[in-house]
Amino acid sequence: MNRERILPVIGFALLFACFGIALTQVFKRQRSANNPDEVVIRIAHWQLESGIRDAIDTLARDYERLNPGVRIEQNPIPERIYPSWFKTQLVGGTAPDLIQVGKGSDDETLARFFSPLTEHVEKPNPYNAGTPLAGMPWRDTFVDGLASGESYKPNLLEYYGVPLSMVTIRMYYNVTEWKRILGDTPPPADYDAFVSICERVQAHAQKTGMTIFPIAGSNYGTPWFASQLIGSQTQRLAQRLDDNLLLRPHPTTNALQFLVGRWNLDEPEFINGLVLSRQIGRFAQPGFIQAARDDATFYFVQGRALMIVTGSWDAPSFRSLAPFEVGAFQLPMPSPDHPRFGVGVLGPVSESETPTGASFGLTRASPHPERALDFLHFLSSLEGNGTFSRVSNWLPAVIDVDLPPLVKPFAPVVDGYVNGIGIDVGGGANVSRIVNANLNALFDANADIGKLQDILRTQLPRAVRQDVRRSHKQIGLNTARLDTLLAAQVILNARKHVASEHRRKQSELLEAQTMQELARAWIHHELETLPDTPVPIGD
Amino acid sequence: MSYSHLIPCLLLLLSAPLFASDPAPASSPWELTALGLLKEAHAAFAELPSEDREARFGEAVTLLNLQPKTDANLDRAAALFTAIAASNATDHLGISSRYFLARIPQVHRVNPDVSAALVIFRELSTLDSPHPLAQRAVVQLALIELFEPDIPPDEVRTRFERLATRGASLNEPSAIRDFNLVMGDVALRFKFGEDIALDHLLAGERAGIARAGTRRDTWIRIAELARRTGRTDIATSYYNLFLKNFPRDARRLMVKERLTALTSTSDAAPRKVVEAAR
Known part of the structure; x- marks a missing residue:
């Protein structure tokens, strides 16, 4: 067999070998998932920095010790391919239970593939029992009250992410x-x-x-x-x-x-x-x-x-x-x-408004959503987030966590x-x-x-003017998008059995739209007063 | 042996997950709409009987933002809203349809026609209805009429006073809040008087602010206006509210300094301290 004939054979052999290995991995995972005696929770993120994987691994083993029969699988994905990997997994229905959100997670993706955490963040984190954070709503145990970063989605009016850290x-x-x-x-x-x-x-x-x-x-x-x-x-x-x-x-x-x-x-x-x-x-x-x-x-x-x-x-x-x-x-x-x-x-x-990050969302496709949520509670408890900070040397996202010595220089400046x-x-x-x-x-x-x-x-x-016009246009698009969401809340609010939640959402949407339209009206007014800058109101 | 025919088979096998079904959450059409999943929501509404007014309303509101956004979709939405309002202009769906009918020329068309929107908002504002969108029409009137470019300051002031009279009869909490937040902002920006701005912001705040971001900014503005107009008790109260509720706001130190100046010295001193800080 000459060289020209043997090279494609080697190539295809390698391809089939890789395919075979991949299939084996898939079947192994399938078999593991079908094991009735074991619950597997998969968690994926793009934080390949040293320390983070160790921290999540430590917490995973701690959780497994507390919950026999549960296995936590960590899946670190390179940042460069994360957005496309993220979409593929979600669309393919093979997404892990918990995924870091922030890259590729636009509002539509979150609404379609993730479970809102709003009702859960209002309740205490059970893993904070016996700590100074006991009884406090889960949301209020975070330094930002889940108001920043990837936690709360104002257009969807729901919480979708739970953070583990922040950066300075x-x-x-x-x-x-x-x-x-x-x-x-x-x-x-x-x-x-x-x-x-x-x-x-x-x-x-x-x-x-x-x-x-x-x-x-x-x-x-x-x-x-x-x-x-x-x-x-x-x-x-x-x-x-x-x-x-x-x-x-x-x-x-x-x-x-x-x-x-x-x-x-x-x-x-x-x-x-x-x-x-x-x-x-x-x-x-x-x-x-x-x-x-x-x-x-x-x-x-x-x-x-x-x-x-x-x-x-x-x-x-x-x-x-x-x-x-x-x-x-x-x-x-x-x-x-x-x-x-x-x-x-x-x-x-x-630096007191430093946003939180390394936020994880719960996918709708999770076969064990209660268990995944429980692990998320564990990760973001006072003790869990303390372990995360100690092992990773990253700043914690939970209040009252004692900062390890190596993390102290990064603590946000509050009095400023x-x-x-x-x-x-x-x-x-x-x-x-x-x-x-x-x-x-x-x-x-x-x-x-x-x-x-x-x-x-x-x-x-000229550049400032262009940017302000773009901002004017963007606010217009945002506020127009809110109309459909508002109509939905107006209808759902009229149904008495679910009214209170939708009343809150309707009120938030109306207020958000008012503040956006107020800003837009002022920008339009000011741009129109500038010489030679006619701006169509819909621009 | 040719291997080329294997490649498509391999690609098909490897890409199988991409063809898996879209796991859109199983929900009612309105819940899908609330989640922003407009394609699914629109399809679900379209399947409901044509005589179902609420379904036609759902079809219309999803058409407003269905991608790609086209004039044909907006025309169809306008036709649906018009038909719903024609059957009953003052019930829940009738008022909602008229409101969104006004929004089409106001914000959805590529070339807006604010005057067409104004006509509908004026009609809605004259209804004696507790419906949130009927009362919201007054907020829209304020936003359009007060920020109209190139009108003399006296005319803006006249419109402001007329709207203030109209706004006093609002009774739906969201409308009271939003109307007064707009009026307070206008009073401040157009320099109609800090006392007037403060009174509107206080009225808006008392109606119940829903979002934390709006709340903290409004509290700061109220406290600042109250301090500048000598209403120290209000200023102190709102500075304290802010400090108690927003422990991680970057403005805390400045607020603490103002509060200290207000509570520890004479009336003149705070102004001096604040001016020095500026």
Whole structure:
């Protein structure tokens, strides 16, 4: 047999072998599922970071010990293929009992394939019996009251997700190298101390010829740090622009105020924010703005940068990958008494509204929904979530969980102020595109703030206007969608035997629609008053 | 031997799960509609007898958002609503149909016709009906008439006062709440007076706010307006309500500072402290 004939045979043989293995796995699972003496609960997620699988595994074994005859199978799926895997499993009717929601889980998917948890979240979590959370509605045992993240779906008016964690952003540092370069210098308490540390690292690198930069920069972490710095500088500006007396800036309102000239990019607070951003850019490796998040991670883990800005989700991975001890501290911001950069600052930024994440939903196709729900109760009990946090070193989502020592630096700052206005005026896609395309004018070696301001002055107004129009259109689509849901609740509410639940839903829908239409009416009114910007009311 | 004929068989075997049935939850057409599963709901309504008014209403409301959204669907929905209202314009389904008939030109058409919607909302607003959608027509009138662009400020004020009189007779809690939240917002944005804005927001809040997000923002606005207008007891009360009910709001520290200033110093001092904070 010649080579040309044998290669396809080998190929098909391999294909059949794989197919055979897959079939065996399916039949094994089927046999296991048909075992009347054993209940199998499958749980799937995309959190492949080290620690998470161990934490869920630990909790699974604990649960199995408590419930003989139950087996928990964990199914970690790579993040990149998760959305398509998620849809395929749901549509194919082979979805696990519990699935992490958030990627690919739009409202229709949730409504069609997931069981609402609303009636359950109003009742106590039985696994909290005998703890300070005993008797408390399950919903209220979470730090956000299930109001953020993937838990509550306002259009569907139901709870669909139960979270296990939340994330904050911190400055990580290489403790070993820190001690070698900086001795006993503690982590910086304010921005000036941070700048001093960065300058000492630069001086050390220059003196010793060592390749080490103060910060591992990337087009992910550094712009985020810069936006926080600009936000700190504009805290008072945002309060001055608070026409609606909400004590917090609102992106679309600020965008409209920008368009009508209530504020501009020449505000001293805004310029100060750009100056600070340029400064931190100079502490990162050259050309960092072209570097992706993973590139910066390599710089840090390989010891070529002393610090890196990223989320608490990376802590366990850093601790397992880096050949050195890793520490973390809050992003340093200028304080209100700073002689130059304190003028626009109110104080540290509050992180108390940090949303929860790693949320799991219960699929309708679950063969054992009561058992799956019970496992979800177990995972998110005071003790269960404490175990999760201790093993994974991720922040817990449940209140009163004692933070393990490695997690403490990531605890959200609660006593703080609302952040100000960022460079991404209004937060829309067009503005973000322009800002991102011109970040080099802020961060490269010849960074010139005046040049960046010129670019933004020329390009931003049009982009802001487009974004506000898009927002106007999007609100219109949302509010129109609510009409059908509202009609359903009006009819169901009229049926007396199920009225109270539908009365609540009808009331929520009406209120949600009112608030959306109020915002839309104001945007339309303001856009119409701008010169040369006719906007059809349905745009 | 050719292996190519095996490939489609393999693909068919491997993709079998994709052809599994859609496990849409088994529910009534209205429950399917409430879940946003409009395709299934619409099909279920269409199968019900043609003389069933509620089913025709269901068919019409699902057509409003059935994808792809087409003019033909909206025309058919309008025809169904018109027929339902023609048989009885003032019963539950009649009023609901008229309301959604107005919503078609207001928000569903690509080219809206707000004046057509206004005609229907005005008719509904004159009904002496406790129906939530009849009373909601007054909220829609406020949203349309007060935010109409390019009308002189005096005219906006005249409309505002006329609507305030009309709104005083609302008695359905959602309508009272939404109407007053809109009026309070308008009073603030168009600078009709902070006292007026405060009174409307208080009326809206007392009618019962359903969503936590609206509640916390409204409490903050009420407290801020009350502080600025010297109604310290109201300000203190709402700042405290906010602190008690929203332990994880980023504005807590600012609220605590305002509360401390209100409760520990003279009337003049809080203003000074707050201005300094700004």
